Amino acid sequence: MATTAAVAHPVLEAEARGLVSWLTTVDHKRIGILYGVTAFAFFLIGGLEALLIRLQLAWPDAQIVGAETFNQLFTMHGTTMVFLVVMPLNGAFFNYLVPLLIGARDVAFPRLNAFSYWVFLFGGLFINSSFFFGAAPNAGWFGYATLTERPFSIGPHTDFWLLGLLFLGISTLVSGLNFVITILNLRAPGMTFLRMPLFVWTTLVTSVLIILAFPPLTVALILLLFDRFFGTSFYLPAGGGSPVLWQHLFWIFGHPEVYILILPAMGMLSEVLPTFARKPLFGYVAMVYATALIGFLGFGVWAHHMFAVGMGPIADSAFALSTMIISIPTGIKIFNWLATLWGGSLRFRTPLYFGVGFIAMFTIGGLSGVMHASPPVDLQQTDSYFVVAHFHYVLFGGSLLGLFAGIYYWWPKMTGRLLDERLGRLHFWITLVSFNLTFFPMHFLGMLGMPRRIYTYAPGLGWDFWNLVATIGAFGIGLSVLVFLANAWRSLARGEHAPPDPWDGRTLEWAIPSPPPPYNFATVPTVRRRDALWLTKHPDQRGPGIADLAALVTARGRIHMPPPSAWPLLTALALLVLSAGPLLHEAVVVVGAALTVVGVFGIALEHMPRRADHGAGHDDVNIGTTGLDSRKMGMWAFLGSDWLFFGTLISTYLLYKGRSLSGPTPREILNIPLTSLSTFDLLMSSLTMVLAVAAIQRGDLRATQRWLLATVLGGLIFLGFQVVEFTTFVHEGLGLTTNLFGSTFYVMVGLHGTHVAIGVLWLATLWYLVRRGRIGGSHQAVLVDIAGLYWHFVDVVWIVIFTFIYLIQ
Amino acid sequence: MSSHSVHPAGPAPAHATAAEHPQAGPRTYVVIGAFLLLLTVMEVVVFYVPALAKVLVPVLVFLALAKFALVAMFYMHLRFDHVWFSYLFVAPLLIATGLGLALLWLFGVFGTTGRAAGVG
Numbered sequence: 001m002a003t004t005a006a007v008a009h010p011v012l013e014a015e016a017r018g019l020v021s022w023l024t025t026v027d028h029k030r031i032g033i034l035y036g037v038t039a040f041a042f043f044l045i046g047g048l049e050a051l052l053i054r055l056q057l058a059w060p061d062a063q064i065v066g067a068e069t070f071n072q073l074f075t076m077h078g079t080t081m082v083f084l085v086v087m088p089l090n091g092a093f094f095n096y097l098v099p100l101l102i103g104a105r106d107v108a109f110p111r112l113n114a115f116s117y118w119v120f121l122f123g124g125l126f127i128n129s130s131f132f133f134g135a136a137p138n139a140g141w142f143g144y145a146t147l148t149e150r151p152f153s154i155g156p157h158t159d160f161w162l163l164g165l166l167f168l169g170i171s172t173l174v175s176g177l178n179f180v181i182t183i184l185n186l187r188a189p190g191m192t193f194l195r196m197p198l199f200v201w202t203t204l205v206t207s208v209l210i211i212l213a214f215p216p217l218t219v220a221l222i223l224l225l226f227d228r229f230f231g232t233s234f235y236l237p238a239g240g241g242s243p244v245l246w247q248h249l250f251w252i253f254g255h256p257e258v259y260i261l262i263l264p265a266m267g268m269l270s271e272v273l274p275t276f277a278r279k280p281l282f283g284y285v286a287m288v289y290a291t292a293l294i295g296f297l298g299f300g301v302w303a304h305h306m307f308a309v310g311m312g313p314i315a316d317s318a319f320a321l322s323t324m325i326i327s328i329p330t331g332i333k334i335f336n337w338l339a340t341l342w343g344g345s346l347r348f349r350t351p352l353y354f355g356v357g358f359i360a361m362f363t364i365g366g367l368s369g370v371m372h373a374s375p376p377v378d379l380q381q382t383d384s385y386f387v388v389a390h391f392h393y394v395l396f397g398g399s400l401l402g403l404f405a406g407i408y409y410w411w412p413k414m415t416g417r418l419l420d421e422r423l424g425r426l427h428f429w430i431t432l433v434s435f436n437l438t439f440f441p442m443h444f445l446g447m448l449g450m451p452r453r454i455y456t457y458a459p460g461l462g463w464d465f466w467n468l469v470a471t472i473g474a475f476g477i478g479l480s481v482l483v484f485l486a487n488a489w490r491s492l493a494r495g496e497h498a499p500p501d502p503w504d505g506r507t508l509e510w511a512i513p514s515p516p517p518p519y520n521f522a523t524v525p526t527v528r529r530r531d532a533l534w535l536t537k538h539p540d541q542r543g544p545g546i547a548d549l550a551a552l553v554t555a556r557g558r559i560h561m562p563p564p565s566a567w568p569l570l571t572a573l574a575l576l577v578l579s580a581g582p583l584l585h586e587a588v589v590v591v592g593a594a595l596t597v598v599g600v601f602g603i604a605l606e607h608m609p610r611r612a613d614h615g616a617g618h619d620d621v622n623i624g625t626t627g628l629d630s631r632k633m634g635m636w637a638f639l640g641s642d643w644l645f646f647g648t649l650i651s652t653y654l655l656y657k658g659r660s661l662s663g664p665t666p667r668e669i670l671n672i673p674l675t676s677l678s679t680f681d682l683l684m685s686s687l688t689m690v691l692a693v694a695a696i697q698r699g700d701l702r703a704t705q706r707w708l709l710a711t712v713l714g715g716l717i718f719l720g721f722q723v724v725e726f727t728t729f730v731h732e733g734l735g736l737t738t739n740l741f742g743s744t745f746y747v748m749v750g751l752h753g754t755h756v757a758i759g760v761l762w763l764a765t766l767w768y769l770v771r772r773g774r775i776g777g778s779h780q781a782v783l784v785d786i787a788g789l790y791w792h793f794v795d796v797v798w799i800v801i802f803t804f805i806y807l808i809q
Numbered sequence: 810m811s812s813h814s815v816h817p818a819g820p821a822p823a824h825a826t827a828a829e830h831p832q833a834g835p836r837t838y839v840v841i842g843a844f845l846l847l848l849t850v851m852e853v854v855v856f857y858v859p860a861l862a863k864v865l866v867p868v869l870v871f872l873a874l875a876k877f878a879l880v881a882m883f884y885m886h887l888r889f890d891h892v893w894f895s896y897l898f899v900a901p902l903l904i905a906t907g908l909g910l911a912l913l914w915l916f917g918v919f920g921t922t923g924r925a926a927g928v929g
Contacts, residue, residue: 184893212901216908248912299904303915315915628891636894640901647905654909655916676853680846683876687842690884694835792885796877803873807856808866 016564024564026110027518031117032096033414038121039088045128046080047481049073051474054438058471060459070455071138072157076128078141079161082261083168084124086399090264091120093406094179094203096414100509100516101197103188103525108181108630110562111603112174118572119171126576127164130157137161140453142254143224145235145246150228156583159228162221167579169214169221173641176210179203181634185624188508190527190547194288197507198281201288202267205295209256209263211637212299215644217253220246223652223747229582230736232743234652240661240740244309249648251302259298261395262362263291265402266333269355272405273337275503276352277344280531283336290329290336297326307375308382316375323373327366334363349503350424354405357432361397365390368443383453386446392439401431404484412498415491416514423487427480434476441466441473506534511552519559523551560621567606571599601765608769612776620779635786639793642755646797649751653744653805660739666809669734671725678721679802682756685714686795689763693788696781701770704784708767711791715760722753745805752801755794762787832889841883848876 022030053073056064065073095113099106107113130136135156139148148158183204187196223234224246233239235246274281281287303311303319337359346352368390372378381387404427411419450463457463501510508525509516511533525546529535532545539545546552578592622629657666692707726746729735734742766787769775775783833841852872855861861868882888887895913919 212904242916245916248915252908252912299908311915626891626893628893633893633897636897640897643898643901643905644908647902647909651909651912655913655918657918672853672856676849679849683845683849684842686845686880686884687838690838691835694832694838789885792880795884796880799873799876799880803852803869807852807869 021564023569024114024566026106026114026562026565026568028095028099028107028110028113029414029516029518031113032092032094034117035088035095035120036092038117038124039085039092042080042084042088042124042128044481046077046085047478049077049080051478053077054471054474056455057457057467059468060457060461060464062456065455067455068138071453072131072136074453075137075140075161076131079127079137079165080124081395082141082257083165084120084127086261086395086403087172088120089403090206090261090399091116091175093199093264093268093403093410094175094207097410097509098179098182098200098203099186100413100512100520101200101507102183102186102191103508103521103527104182104186105520105524105559106562107178108186108624109178109634111565111568111606113178114565114568115572115603116171116175116178118569119174119575120168122572122576123164123168123171123579126167126580127160130160130164135160137164142250143246144250145224145227145243146237148224148228148246149236153228158224159583162224162228163579163582166218166221166225167575169218170575172210173214176207176214177634177637177641179207180211180637181630183207185626185628185630185633187625188525188527189625191532191625194285195527195530195532198270198284198287198291199264199267201291202263202270205291206260206263209260209295209298211641212644213253213256213260215641216249216648219645219648219652220249220253222751223249225582226736226743226747232737232747233740234743239737240656240659244306245652245655247306247309248303249652251305252299252648254305255302256295256298258391258394259294261399262402263294265358265399265406266291268402268406268409269337269358271507272351272355272409273340274531275409275505276347276349276355277341278347278504279340279344280506280534281336282339282342283332284530286332287336290332293329294326297322297329301326304373304378307378320373320375324370327370327373330366334359334366349408350419350421350428351405351409351503353425353428354401354408357428358398358401358405361393361401361432361435365393365395365397369394381446383451384446385442385450385452388452389439389442389446392442396435396439404428404431409503410509411491412502413509413514413516415495416498417491417495418498418502419487419491419495423483423490427483427487430476430480430483434473434480437473437476438470439473441469445470501533504537506531508533508546508552511536511546511549513553519561521552522555522559523548525549525552565603565606567599567602571596571603574599597761608774610774612773612780622782629782632782632786632789635789639789642793642797646748646752646800649744649748650800650804653748656740656744660741662739664732664734664738664741666741666745666805669729669732670806670809671728672806674721674725675802675806678718678725679798681714681721682718682795682798685711685718686792688714689788689791693781693785696770696776696784697778699776699778701776705767705770708763708770708784712760712764712767715756715763715791719753719756719760722749722756726750748805749801752794752797755797759787759791759794763791832886833883837883841879845876845879848872848879 022034025031025034052065053070056062056070056073095107098104127137133156137143137160138157139153139161143158143161146152148162183196183200223232226232227234227236227241233241235241235243237243270281270287300322301319303315304323307316307319341356368386372381372387372390408419408424411417445463445466448462448466450457450461450467457467498514500513502514503510508521508527511525512521525532526548527546528543529545533549535542535545536549574592574595576592578589578596581589581592620629622631624630624633626633688707688710692704692711695701695703695707729742734745736742736746766775766784770784852869855865855868855872881898885898887898
């Protein structure tokens with residue numbers, strides 16, 4: 001959609017101030033700061049939860065908290081640290097840095113970016129509000145069924161958790177889509193893929209993992225929601241379901257999730273080490289391939305979290321093998337980091353301290369991880385404190401130390417101030433010592449047989465000493481965080497002003513002021529080499545890395561920046577109402593859904609010109625590096641993500657096929673003639689849709705309206721068929737909870753129908769906008785094209801459903 | 810949507826139109842639509858003919874794949890559009906298919922996993 005704000009002279013343009021400017025910002029840098037501050041606040045909350053956990057376990061038979069409170073503490077600690085701290089802290093860096101690193105002025109979809117942040121904030125507040133109702137989630141951050149089912153999880157604890165995660169998942173998914181398209185399509189001229197900084201590569205792979213891994217979690221949560229709210233038995237053995245299905249679906253998400261947590265920190269390290277070694281990153285291309293391979297292989301290892309479930313030796317062996325294989329690209333990265341440092345002219349500053357700390361601590365965590373990869377060894381280690389040690393070494397020792405390296409490194413760029421070096425080193429050493437005091441003894445505790453998630457233990461088991469040591473260490477970590485906070489406050493209040501390039505950096509962000517102006521680059525750079533800035537400051541015989549360095553801070557011509565918008569915040573609020581609705585009343589759900597639709601329309605129509613010919617003839621700002629429209633790429637990426645959603649649903653149907661404990665069966669109830677008619681109808685609506693796209697591309701607006709209307713009618717007829725089918729089935733004795741067939745059928749076909757309904761609404765809106773003259777002409781054909789892609793996707797999903805569910809019985 | 814004066818790395822059209830990307834015309838779409846209808850009729854016929862019961866599954870899968878390909882390549886323009894769109898669409902489809910098949914295998918749908926009886 002065309003934007004209208006233009007900065008005539010960037011030097012004179014002052015950034016808007018005040019609360020409203022922050023509430024309506026779409027500037028990636030401000031959104032990055034919002035993510036960072038909010039995530040750090042949740043870090044403090046999660047840290048307090050950890051301290052309470054450690055206090056309770058410091059000595060045997062402690063009475064600091066009871067069992068129920070302890071369950072809530074470790075559940076919220078894990079949920080907070082994964083979803084509200086590490087992921088959003090990574091998001092803070094994605095937001096702030098990626099456009100700067102690729103030479104862009106913002107992300108591909110600035111308002112969706114803001115929307116992602118507000119959904120994150122409200123989602124985090126929603127989950128944590130559960131404490132005030134005495135209903136904090138208490139079934140572990142991984143919510144294993146059947147513990148999370150109604151008979152065993154009484155009260156709204158688990159409801160807060162699953163609704164909160166569904167809500168937060170929207171933020172993450174939208175953000176992932178945004179960064180995939182930003183990196184693919186908004187790179188500066190000359191910035192080929194192999195000239196991108198490695199942090200951009202890790203962001204790209206992480207974002208791809210996000211859009212592929214979150215849909216299975218979404219399906220898992222939806223099935224759990226149906227079990228808890230509507231009485232289905234997706235995970236309940238009494239109804240034919242399998243609790244192991246939850247584990248599979250969760251870990252199909254959960255293992256890529258751990259790479260989502262660690263890859264960004266690896267990317268940050270890959271920027272920090274070369275700067276402070278004054279050498280290029282060793283083996284850049286190998287690092288790129290290793291990153292991509294980790295991302296890809298990450299989808300093939302999930303069941304190593306389930307070696308104790310009883311999958312059998314073949315499955316165990318397959319996942320053991322894939323898990324060991326994934327350590328190879330990880331090892332490549334570690335050796336390349338070491339080789340980057342080797343022979344370098346090292347400057348020991350705080351970012352480098354944290355970077356080296358990352359390498360050491362992550363390696364320790366990785367070694368224990370390889371131990372877990374062996375099923376017979378894992379059978380001893382699983383559910384013991386040995387696993388707790390492992391994942392804290394990779395997540396705290398890895399992700400968090402990497403994040404602190406990034407914070408110290410980019411703090412001057414973001415704030416325009418320097419952090420105190422002495423306080424930084426003090427922070428590092430207290431962190432390193434305390435961290436190892438806390439978590440290394442957990443290896444011993446695990447070997448001594450201490451299980452996870454116990455709220456106390458008897459004396460004389462040999463666990464007393466190391467638990468006390470771990471608790472002391474945990475409070476040391478708390479002290480280290482206070483040191484950092486003191487450093488941060490001091491820097492912001494009276495810290496030394498930072499020059500544009502305090503570290504003699506290698507990448508584009510160091511070429512512009514600290515902090516950068518709203519538009520980032522006065523002139524978009526033309527990149528000629530990798531490490532472009534470094535090779536401009538220190539050119540070799542092949543010439544500088546940037547064509548015209550001075551132009552990056554010198555205005556030439558007009559700069560268009562997206563204007564602020566309140567719709568992201570309002571739409572996120574509406575979504576909060578919708579998400580909280582199931583805990584309150586059905587009417588709240590309806591109101592929330594309606595408000596969300598209004599919000600979506602608000603975002604979509606906010607910048608649409610009053611007349612279709614406005615904007616015609618101007619360069620389309622949505623066309624990016626690839627020559628393709630970012631919006632169209634975004635839709636394709638969304639459809640790719642939706643494959644994982646429907647694939648999970650269809651797989652669930654197929655694996656539950658034939659497992660219903662009672663009738664009716666598909667053969668007895670499915671109406672093939674009726675469904676054949678509805679299938680014909682949907683296929684023909686695809687034809688009318690593509691004719692509508694062809695019509696608007698040739699500028700025939702009457703035909704466009706005609707074919708759009710025909711598609712809308714086709715969609716409505718299909719939905720009518722669905723209503724007839726569902727009501728007939730209910731009359732014939734197949735309800736949502738009748739058996740597994742009913743549950744899987746209604747949920748899967750119902751969610752497909754929901755997609756159809758959204759498409760009908762979308763296309764009806766387009767028809768109206770064409771009729772009113774607000775869409776017209778070939779320069780806006782992409783708007784109809786994108787809707788068409790969505791519609792055809794819904795059709796191809798139905799092709800799969802019709803074949804595998806209706807015909808292959 | 811972002812609005813910035815970023816210039817693409819290489820020559821790029823102002824916006825993609827049917828003129829810049831040769832695509833099928835309305836007549837072709839109608840013919841494809843007729844094929845889709847025909848394939849669906851064939852699916853239903855195969856379903857109802859007892860003599861074809863033994864080949865029901867492979868035939869239905871083939872026909873479904875054919876319909877899928879026609880819609881994806883022609884209606885979604887994958888055949889005519891930039892290869893990036895194919896990457897964005899096909900790669901997740903392959904991952905989803907692989908994960909789905911793995912899940913089915915782990916749950917014993919294909920008969921052999923070596924899993925313990927009664928699990929999963």
